Amino acid sequence: MQTEVGRTEPVELVDEAAVRTAAERLRGVAVRTPLLVSPWSSALWLKPENLQPIGAFKLRGAYHAVAQLPPERRRAGVITHSSGNHAQAVAYAARAFGVPCVVVMPDGAVAQKVAATRRLGAEVVMVPPEQRLTRAEELAAQRGLALIPPFDHPDVIAGQGTVGLEIAADLPEVRLVLVPVGGGGLASGVATAIRALAPRAAVIGVEPELAADARESLAAGELRVWPTARTYTTIADGLRTSLSELTFAHLRARLDGIVTVTEEEIIDTARALLQQARLVVEPSGAVATAAWLHRRTELPAGPAVAVISGGNLTPELLARLAGAA
Amino acid sequence: MQTEVGRTEPVELVDEAAVRTAAERLRGVAVRTPLLVSPWSSALWLKPENLQPIGAFKLRGAYHAVAQLPPERRRAGVITHSSGNHAQAVAYAARAFGVPCVVVMPDGAVAQKVAATRRLGAEVVMVPPEQRLTRAEELAAQRGLALIPPFDHPDVIAGQGTVGLEIAADLPEVRLVLVPVGGGGLASGVATAIRALAPRAAVIGVEPELAADARESLAAGELRVWPTARTYTTIADGLRTSLSELTFAHLRARLDGIVTVTEEEIIDTARALLQQARLVVEPSGAVATAAWLHRRTELPAGPAVAVISGGNLTPELLARLAGAA
Numbered sequence: 001m002q003t004e005v006g007r008t009e010p011v012e013l014v015d016e017a018a019v020r021t022a023a024e025r026l027r028g029v030a031v032r033t034p035l036l037v038s039p040w041s042s043a044l045w046l047k048p049e050n051l052q053p054i055g056a057f058k059l060r061g062a063y064h065a066v067a068q069l070p071p072e073r074r075r076a077g078v079i080t081h082s083s084g085n086h087a088q089a090v091a092y093a094a095r096a097f098g099v100p101c102v103v104v105m106p107d108g109a110v111a112q113k114v115a116a117t118r119r120l121g122a123e124v125v126m127v128p129p130e131q132r133l134t135r136a137e138e139l140a141a142q143r144g145l146a147l148i149p150p151f152d153h154p155d156v157i158a159g160q161g162t163v164g165l166e167i168a169a170d171l172p173e174v175r176l177v178l179v180p181v182g183g184g185g186l187a188s189g190v191a192t193a194i195r196a197l198a199p200r201a202a203v204i205g206v207e208p209e210l211a212a213d214a215r216e217s218l219a220a221g222e223l224r225v226w227p228t229a230r231t232y233t234t235i236a237d238g239l240r241t242s243l244s245e246l247t248f249a250h251l252r253a254r255l256d257g258i259v260t261v262t263e264e265e266i267i268d269t270a271r272a273l274l275q276q277a278r279l280v281v282e283p284s285g286a287v288a289t290a291a292w293l294h295r296r297t298e299l300p301a302g303p304a305v306a307v308i309s310g311g312n313l314t315p316e317l318l319a320r321l322a323g324a325a
Numbered sequence: 326m327q328t329e330v331g332r333t334e335p336v337e338l339v340d341e342a343a344v345r346t347a348a349e350r351l352r353g354v355a356v357r358t359p360l361l362v363s364p365w366s367s368a369l370w371l372k373p374e375n376l377q378p379i380g381a382f383k384l385r386g387a388y389h390a391v392a393q394l395p396p397e398r399r400r401a402g403v404i405t406h407s408s409g410n411h412a413q414a415v416a417y418a419a420r421a422f423g424v425p426c427v428v429v430m431p432d433g434a435v436a437q438k439v440a441a442t443r444r445l446g447a448e449v450v451m452v453p454p455e456q457r458l459t460r461a462e463e464l465a466a467q468r469g470l471a472l473i474p475p476f477d478h479p480d481v482i483a484g485q486g487t488v489g490l491e492i493a494a495d496l497p498e499v500r501l502v503l504v505p506v507g508g509g510g511l512a513s514g515v516a517t518a519i520r521a522l523a524p525r526a527a528v529i530g531v532e533p534e535l536a537a538d539a540r541e542s543l544a545a546g547e548l549r550v551w552p553t554a555r556t557y558t559t560i561a562d563g564l565r566t567s568l569s570e571l572t573f574a575h576l577r578a579r580l581d582g583i584v585t586v587t588e589e590e591i592i593d594t595a596r597a598l599l600q601q602a603r604l605v606v607e608p609s610g611a612v613a614t615a616a617w618l619h620r621r622t623e624l625p626a627g628p629a630v631a632v633i634s635g636g637n638l639t640p641e642l643l644a645r646l647a648g649a650a
Contacts, residue, residue: 031359031361032359033359034356034357034358034376036356036378037378048376051359051361051603053361053362055603274605274643275640278375278376278380278605279605280599280603280605311603315600318600318647319644319647319648321647322640322643322644322648323644323647
């Protein structure tokens with residue numbers, strides 16, 4: 001493992017070998033998503049992670065993290081706190097291993113997401129939003145459950161990195177990989193794989209302008225956390241989270257840059273993906289494609305891949321995107 | 326090649342080797358579509374051919390047929406008559422080979438499809454519907470163009486058969502493959518591949534009740550052509566065509582049965598595929614899934630694959646499917 005120096009605590013970065021191990025584990029579990037040529041240019045390819053069983057790339061990291069637990073620890077069960085795709089990812093992984101799963105969700109979480117998580121066999125515990133982490137830690141200790149974090153863990157990062165492994169294998173001539181940045185797990189993993197396997201490609205993170213904490217952190221050279229009250233204004237609900245020290249260290253070492261996109265660009269792109277590329281994509285999943293469509297002058301030329309991270313949107317938003325307006 | 330006997334003219338059937346040749350030709354051109362587990366059961370898998378560059382499986386057969394032309398013949402160019410997905414498939418294939426392409430379309434064809442075909446570089450010739458075939462043959466003779474039929478050709482059938490090849494490779498334990506039947510090219514090719522490579526699986530064709538000419542033909546033991554005025558009542562516009570002698574011979578020899586679905590079942594399934602499976606599917610592409618959801622008692626048990634043949638629908642229908650009604 002590579003070590004970041006000059007920090008109070010050195011952070012060990014995930015390496016290519018860990019990503020390869022994750023790929024072995026994920027065989028037959030995660031969909032080997034194909035690259036799809038975009039309807040706009042033969043130089044833009046789409047990596048449709050919205051086709052994963054739970055509708056998002058999160059399955060890769062969550063399953064790999066559960067798979068890496070020592071068997072006796074795994075048997076006791078797993079727990080996480082999330083109101084989004086990670087909740088379903090952990091529930092799906094736990095079901096696949098036949099172990100108990102608890103998901104702590106904030107009061108007011110979308111009813112559909114709660115129901116979907118329950119359908120996957122998880123026990124859902126509703127708590128006031130501010131008690132999410134503490135309640136999860138409490139339950140983990142009480143019941144001996146392993147906490148599976150959404151991004152702040154090397155096994156999760158290695159699992160998400162398999163997206164990059166597949167891109168490098170399918171398009172060795174790639175020169176640009178665009179990847180959404182929320183907590184930074186996906187971008188950390190993809191950058192790790194691409195740096196190792198397609199080193200001529202730039203890996204550029206994409207954030208909503210309204211949640212550009214990673215851009216600010218990288219520019220400042222230190223982790224900057226934006227308050228939730230601020231990032232909650234973006235429609236890209238999967239990207240409202242800030243980086244952790246671990247993902248920040250990965251992005252600082254391996255990412256080639258960050259671009260941001262507006263709310264209007266995100267929605268327009270989600271609509272174009274639905275109507276022109278026949279892909280059901282949630283706002284967070286559309287930002288990388290939006291960057292290619294609207295920020296081309298800021299990007300390196302050549303064959304590009306935009307990672308479509310997920311496709312879980314509400315029926316209301318789907319209807320809006322399908323409408324002419 | 327296997328020969329059908331007891332007919333006025335024996336018909337040579339496509340064999341597995343031809344399908345394998347087609348698969349080689351199609352590498353890097355057609356998307357190697359993954360099997361996606363359905364949201365309704367872990368026993369139902371979806372083969373999303375709507376993810377092909379032109380939004381339908383038709384690319385496989387058309388490209389393979391163009392690839393099989395002797396180079397000097399191909400250089401002169403290709404022609405077809407179609408108002409649907411086959412038009413774009415041939416145009417796409419011709420562009421890939423850098424050869425001229427003419428598409429004869431009926432007056433009144435959907436403006437979007439005409440535009441899409443032109444965008445792929447084809448010359449579109451509009452004629453009164455009844456002159457489609459004669460005009461295409463006339464132009465082919467005048468300009469020395471090779472006519473690429475939508476289904477009535479061994480090379481087209483072999484190309485479509487690669488769908489079956491991939492299913493057998495990805496899910497060797499498959500026991501049922503459901504495939505839409507229009508002109509019968511896709512069903513002929515898939516049945517050929519599955520019979521050879523996953524012989525324990527039944528291959529069942531699916532038709533709209535309103536265009537059940539293949540079911541009638543197979544029951545009668547002879548080709549029955551339904552008049553267009555009759556089949557045009559189904560919303561599944563890709564399945565209004567009747568079989569040819571060639572596809573009928575394949576289905577008689579290799580298909581295990583036919584089931585039919587209603588218009589309401591087709592629409593409900595297209596909506597469920599969009600809203601629950603995150604797949605943009607045209608009515609013709611939804612019939613195989615509709616059969617599994619609504620005709621299960623008529624079908625063999627076990628791991629099943631429903632082929633989703635395409636995803637080219639009008640913006641109006643997409644909006645309707647995304648709506649709550």
